[in-house]
Amino acid sequence: MSFESFFPVWDKLNTIQRNRILSGLITRQVKKGTVIHNGSMDCTGLLLVKSGQLRAYILSEEGREITIYRLFDMDMCLFSASCMMRSIQFEVTIEAEKDTELWVIPAEIYKTIMEESAPVANYTNELMATRFSDVMWLIEQIMWKSLDKRVAAFLLEEASIEETNELKITHETIANHLGSHREVITRMLRYFQSEDMVKLSRGTVTILDEKKLEALQDA
Amino acid sequence: MSFESFFPVWDKLNTIQRNRILSGLITRQVKKGTVIHNGSMDCTGLLLVKSGQLRAYILSEEGREITIYRLFDMDMCLFSASCMMRSIQFEVTIEAEKDTELWVIPAEIYKTIMEESAPVANYTNELMATRFSDVMWLIEQIMWKSLDKRVAAFLLEEASIEETNELKITHETIANHLGSHREVITRMLRYFQSEDMVKLSRGTVTILDEKKLEALQDA
Numbered sequence: 001m002s003f004e005s006f007f008p009v010w011d012k013l014n015t016i017q018r019n020r021i022l023s024g025l026i027t028r029q030v031k032k033g034t035v036i037h038n039g040s041m042d043c044t045g046l047l048l049v050k051s052g053q054l055r056a057y058i059l060s061e062e063g064r065e066i067t068i069y070r071l072f073d074m075d076m077c078l079f080s081a082s083c084m085m086r087s088i089q090f091e092v093t094i095e096a097e098k099d100t101e102l103w104v105i106p107a108e109i110y111k112t113i114m115e116e117s118a119p120v121a122n123y124t125n126e127l128m129a130t131r132f133s134d135v136m137w138l139i140e141q142i143m144w145k146s147l148d149k150r151v152a153a154f155l156l157e158e159a160s161i162e163e164t165n166e167l168k169i170t171h172e173t174i175a176n177h178l179g180s181h182r183e184v185i186t187r188m189l190r191y192f193q194s195e196d197m198v199k200l201s202r203g204t205v206t207i208l209d210e211k212k213l214e215a216l217q218d219a
Numbered sequence: 220m221s222f223e224s225f226f227p228v229w230d231k232l233n234t235i236q237r238n239r240i241l242s243g244l245i246t247r248q249v250k251k252g253t254v255i256h257n258g259s260m261d262c263t264g265l266l267l268v269k270s271g272q273l274r275a276y277i278l279s280e281e282g283r284e285i286t287i288y289r290l291f292d293m294d295m296c297l298f299s300a301s302c303m304m305r306s307i308q309f310e311v312t313i314e315a316e317k318d319t320e321l322w323v324i325p326a327e328i329y330k331t332i333m334e335e336s337a338p339v340a341n342y343t344n345e346l347m348a349t350r351f352s353d354v355m356w357l358i359e360q361i362m363w364k365s366l367d368k369r370v371a372a373f374l375l376e377e378a379s380i381e382e383t384n385e386l387k388i389t390h391e392t393i394a395n396h397l398g399s400h401r402e403v404i405t406r407m408l409r410y411f412q413s414e415d416m417v418k419l420s421r422g423t424v425t426i427l428d429e430k431k432l433e434a435l436q437d438a
Contacts, residue, residue, distance in 0.1 A: 058355070062365040068358075087348035090355035116342065121340030122333065128347050129306035131312050135276070135354055136309035139287075142361055143278040143398050 003103055006074055007050055012119035020113065026104040028115075036080070039091025043139045044105040049075050052100025053161070056092045058177070066179030068092060069134040070163075078127050081107035136173035141177070150178055150215040151188050155198070155207060165207040174205075222322055225267055225293055231338035236408050239332065245323040249315045253301070262302030262306025264323040268294050271319025272380070275311045283396030286355040287311060297346050297436075300326035303333075344401070361398070369397055371436040374417070374426060384426040393424075 003025060004010050010018070026045075028037060036054065037044040048055070054071040071077055082088040084107045115118045141150055154177060158167050171185045178185070180182065189205060192198045196214050199206040207213060222244060229237070233360050245264070249255060255273065256263040266273070271288040275298065290296055301307040302325045333339045361368055373396060377386050390404045397404070408424060411417045416432050418425040426432065 019380075058359065060359070062363075064363065066358070066362055068355075071291065085345060087350045087352060089349075089352035103362060103384075114337075114344075114347045116337055118335055118340050119339040121337050125333075125340060126304060126306045126349065128344065128351065130302045132308060132347065132351055132354070133308035135351070135358065136287075139285070139354065139358060139361070140277065140279070142358070143285055144281075196411050 001050075002063055003048070006050065007102070008076070009117075009119045009123045011015070013113070013117065015116065017113050020109055020118040021105060024106045025110040026106070027101070028104060028205075029101050030099070032039065032099050034096045034100075035091070035093060036079075036096060036102075039093065043107045044080040044094075045106045046081045046110050047077040047094070048103040048105065049073055050101040050103065052092055052096060052102070053098040054100060054102075055097045055177075056094050058092055063189075064179065064181075065176040066138075067177040068138065069131055070097070076127055078124065081105075081110060083107055084111045147178070147180060147184065148191075149187060149217050149219065151185065151192070152197075152213045153206065154178060156210070156217060159207055159210070160200055165206070165210070167205045168203060169205055171205060220269075224410055225269065225322070227295075228336075228338045228342045232332070232336065235334065236332050238323060239328055240407070243325045243328040245325070247323055248320050249318070251315055251318050253311060253315045255315060255321075256311070256313040256386070258312065259381070262326045263299040263313075264325045265300045265323040265329050266290070266313070267324065268292055268295040268296075269320040269322065271315060271321070273313055273321075274316045274396075275313050275320060277309070277311055282402075284395040285357075285400065287357065288350055289316070297343065297348055297350065300324075300329060303330045321322075324361075331423040357420040365399070366399060367401065367407060367410075368436050368438065370411070371432045373397060374424065375429070375432055375436060377424055378429070384423045387422060388424060389422055392410065400401070 003022070020061065036047065051073055054077065056068045056071070056077065057065045058068060059065055077094060079087050079092045080094055081086065082091070114124055151174065154174060158169065159165050171189060172182045175182045176183045189198060189200055193200050195212070197207070197209045200207055222241070230238070231346045249341055255266065268290050270292055275287045275296065277287060283436070296313060297311055298307065298311045303311070306336065335344055370393065373393060374386065377388065378384050390408060391401045394401045408417060408419055411424045412419050413432070416426070416428045418427055
């Protein structure tokens with residue numbers, strides 16, 4: 001599929017705007033684990049995921065992580081172009097969770113078009129509102145949900161993304177998604193195992209009882 | 220001062236758009252403590268604060284609160300018009316923290332203008348990015364900062380807003396701002412008192428040692 005069919009408001013752009021985007025467009029293929037954008041680097045540009053999976057997270061001074069949102073096929077990432085808007089006063093890191101193919105639209109080009117085009121500006125608004133909703137959901141999780149429920153929800157989410165109950169994931173990675181510590185996650189998973197909800201082996205968490213995990217998540 | 224001088228992109232609107240806003244505009248005066256908007260109510264509209272102070276917060280099912288951001292003179296509130304954008308999938312409650320005078324722009328009117336006007340859409344983007352930055356700051360606080368630092372920071376912020384070190388505020392209110400429990404806040408404030416940072420009396424927290432609170436906040 002072509003960029004034109006991926007870009008959401010393509011039919012609202014005039015010829016000059018279309019050419020401006022196409023001439024600046026960069027195609028990238030990145031391996032799983034690549035950090036595509038981090039707050040201290042230059043303004044990377046808007047990322048449009050053709051295929052693969054990205055993760056946006058924040059880092060504490062001590063190097064702890066928490067996942068803010070994830071991006072899948074056809075998703076667009078705005079905060080890798082945060083220089084575009086002066087009111088974006090925070091920094092995210094974006095990493096490929098799988099081998100990923102993506103387009104990069106340089107921030108300056110997108111900014112110029114957004115300033116003159118109401119459809120592009122409104123699309124950007126919807127995009128930001130979507131991420132805002134993700135982040136508000138995250139605050140609710142952190143504030144009101146206990147960690148056992150969050151771990152249960154995370155495992156179920158992973159199983160749904162990966163379409164398997166045998167998750168190749170380390171306790172460290174789960175901790176980094178949830179903003180927790182490895183030791184805490186290990187303790188929680190061992191408890192899940194003792195309750196026959198999962199089976200643990202090196203580098204793998206196998207979900208044995210989806211129903212029980214769902215019940216825990218919704219409790 | 221008139222609405223025209225408060226509304227940020229007024230000079231970018233045409234006569235039809237200006238008249239549409241002015242004809243729909245509502246002026247409201249609300250007493251301290253009034254809930255102006257809550258998620259389950261109809262779409263209230265955009266709020267523009269003429270004078271006073273508003274607080275936006277979320278509520279857990281059990282009735283716990285946490286402050287998301289606060290609005291002061293000339294600030295605009297978008298999420299009281301969340302029906303305007305389908306991607307806003309969360310609910311905030313907005314309450315007057317002081318007697319407040321404000322304008323309400325009906326959501327339908329703002330939406331129509333935003334859809335056709337790139338400057339209004341881009342202004343809305345900046346507004347959302349500002350709140351997004353507030354919320355990202357909040358996540359960092361919740362995730363990486365211990366409660367003593369957050370209470371110290373909150374007291375200093377209050378003193379700066381109120382321009383006094385004698386804060387008329389209950390432990391319950393502090394807990395509701397920070398998403399904590401009254402008992403926990405009381406224990407923390409008593410510790411602050413034992414360290415001569417504050418003095419406690421009924422309904423009042425007096426800051427005695429600003430420097431020490433600042434040092435704690437930044438530690």
